[in-house]
Amino acid sequence: MKFLLALFLALASLPASAATIVLASTTSVDNAGLLSRILPGFTAKTGIEVRVLAQGTGQALATAARGDADLVLVHDPEAEAEFIAAGHGARRVEIAWNDFVIVGPAADPAHIAGTKDVTAAFRAIAASATPFVSRGDKSGTDALEKRIWRETTIQPAGQPWYREIGGGMGAALNMAAATDAVTLTDRGTWLAFGNRRSLVELLRGDPRLINRYRVIELNPARHKSAKLAEAHILAEWLASPEGQAAIAAVTIAGETLFNPGVREIH
Amino acid sequence: MESFLPIVGLSLGVSLASSALAAALGIPLAALLALTRFPGRGVLVVLVNALLGLPPVVVGLVLYLTLSRAGPLGSLGWLFTPLAMVLAQAILATPIIAALAHRALEACWRDYGRTMQAAGASRLRALPHLLRMARRPIATALLAGFGRTVSEVGAVLVVGGNIAGFTRTMTTAIALETSKGNLELAVALGIVLVGISVMISATVLVLTGARR
Numbered sequence: 001m002k003f004l005l006a007l008f009l010a011l012a013s014l015p016a017s018a019a020t021i022v023l024a025s026t027t028s029v030d031n032a033g034l035l036s037r038i039l040p041g042f043t044a045k046t047g048i049e050v051r052v053l054a055q056g057t058g059q060a061l062a063t064a065a066r067g068d069a070d071l072v073l074v075h076d077p078e079a080e081a082e083f084i085a086a087g088h089g090a091r092r093v094e095i096a097w098n099d100f101v102i103v104g105p106a107a108d109p110a111h112i113a114g115t116k117d118v119t120a121a122f123r124a125i126a127a128s129a130t131p132f133v134s135r136g137d138k139s140g141t142d143a144l145e146k147r148i149w150r151e152t153t154i155q156p157a158g159q160p161w162y163r164e165i166g167g168g169m170g171a172a173l174n175m176a177a178a179t180d181a182v183t184l185t186d187r188g189t190w191l192a193f194g195n196r197r198s199l200v201e202l203l204r205g206d207p208r209l210i211n212r213y214r215v216i217e218l219n220p221a222r223h224k225s226a227k228l229a230e231a232h233i234l235a236e237w238l239a240s241p242e243g244q245a246a247i248a249a250v251t252i253a254g255e256t257l258f259n260p261g262v263r264e265i266h
Numbered sequence: 267m268e269s270f271l272p273i274v275g276l277s278l279g280v281s282l283a284s285s286a287l288a289a290a291l292g293i294p295l296a297a298l299l300a301l302t303r304f305p306g307r308g309v310l311v312v313l314v315n316a317l318l319g320l321p322p323v324v325v326g327l328v329l330y331l332t333l334s335r336a337g338p339l340g341s342l343g344w345l346f347t348p349l350a351m352v353l354a355q356a357i358l359a360t361p362i363i364a365a366l367a368h369r370a371l372e373a374c375w376r377d378y379g380r381t382m383q384a385a386g387a388s389r390l391r392a393l394p395h396l397l398r399m400a401r402r403p404i405a406t407a408l409l410a411g412f413g414r415t416v417s418e419v420g421a422v423l424v425v426g427g428n429i430a431g432f433t434r435t436m437t438t439a440i441a442l443e444t445s446k447g448n449l450e451l452a453v454a455l456g457i458v459l460v461g462i463s464v465m466i467s468a469t470v471l472v473l474t475g476a477r478r
Contacts (some may be wrong), residue, residue, distance in 0.1 A: 022346060022427075031446055036430060051429040053346065067335025068345055170445030177447075195447030225335055 024069035030054035032188030058138030071231035076140035096258040102203040104182035131181035136164030281416040284355035292363030300371035317361035326424030346427040354421040359411035366407030370400040
């Protein structure tokens with residue numbers, strides 16, 4: 001029993017480490033391996049350990065709004081604006097970008113391969129009733145997909161070919177691979193995904209598919225218990241020449257996962 | 267994927283700590299229910315058995331809301347730490363250990379209780395003898411509790427956050443690798459997890475002499 005008590009106390013003492021922050025991040029930057037490859041350099045330099053919570057953008061913002069994270073890294077402009085309007089966020093800086101792509105079976109039943117207009121492609125998917133896997137989880141990817149459907153004025157919800165899974169990007173890709181369906185994915189998760197089967201990239205290059213990642217520092221008036229000073233150091237480092245170089249250096253099979261690019265959003 | 271041993275170590279540490287906590291709560295509760303009669307006992311028996319089917323994700327959610335900064339125990343800073351995971355799993359395992367140990371002790375008490383009392387033993391004095399006699403079904407109860415904790419993913423994911431190197435367990439790593447499409451790695455992790463579980467069960471059964 002003494003041993004178990006000691007074990008329990010050892011577990012209890014773990015959270016006490018001082019320079020540790022919680023980064024609520026969208027799954028794509030974590031699943032693609034970006035954070036695990038750049039953060040060790042940051043920790044070595046500053047001594048600040050970063051615990052990454054990989055959640056969809058909606059959940060990451062909700063976690064931070066409850067005070068359970070010190071910094072967020074997300075990619076949904078509308079949800080971010082709401083978060084800041086609600087008084088949770090202070091400074092917002094874009095630190096990287098890549099793009100979304102439509103992936104689907106190589107047989108391409110909707111005939112969208114090589115096209116560049118995402119709304120036309122969505123219309124073709126609906127018209128041909130090609131199975132489409134939707135995240136349905138209020139992530140940044142899900143929000144973009146819903147915006148594109150709104151532009152087409154098609155109501156996909158309830159259609160037999162439209163499958164809303166309420167899961168992460170990886171789960172959506174697994175289902176698309178298993179059922180020869182089409183889905184919208186961020187490039188990072190797609191490049192790192194290991195179970196493609198017959199899935200190939202079908203559409204890329206529409207300017208509406210640019211995918212911008214931003215860090216949001218929390219509002220000190222609302223989040224007094226958050227470790228804002230350490231979070232600020234991380235936000236600054238991500239936007240610094242050193243952090244940007246680290247982001248640009250991460251590749252999978254020769255392809256750059258995330259392009260550097262710093263822009264402060266007001 | 268980061269190194270493998272810390273994940274196994276955390277899985278075992280969290281499962282063992284939560285099973286121990288659940289045993290420390292569940293076995294006394296089982297003894298109380300088996301050996302004594304008090305008002306509300308019947309309700310408690312029904313409640314303990316009803317909680318056998320406690321959904322992990324609900325436990326995770328309620329504990330999340332409790333330990334969140336915006337929740338009543340937020341100032342402890344336990345959310346997204348192994349401690350929160352231990353608490354969640356202890357909540358899940360306690361009813362299992364209590365219900366199974368209750369049945370075991372109740373049967374022993376029915377068979378030998380009068381003899382013990384006739385020999386002058388109080389209920390409290392009789393308890394160690396009963397526990398020894400019922401050690402095999404109680405070992406099964408503890409293993410069922412451990413099995414619940416080591417295999418559980420819903421609650422630890424919500425309250426632990428699956429943070430690499432800190433709150434990532436075997437089960438959350440398997441879920442993550444599956445979501446990344448690394449199915450071979452996910453299956454390999456699953457085989458290791460089952461292997462560990464089998465080894466622990468075998469050890470406990472050998473120690474309690476319950477091989478038959």
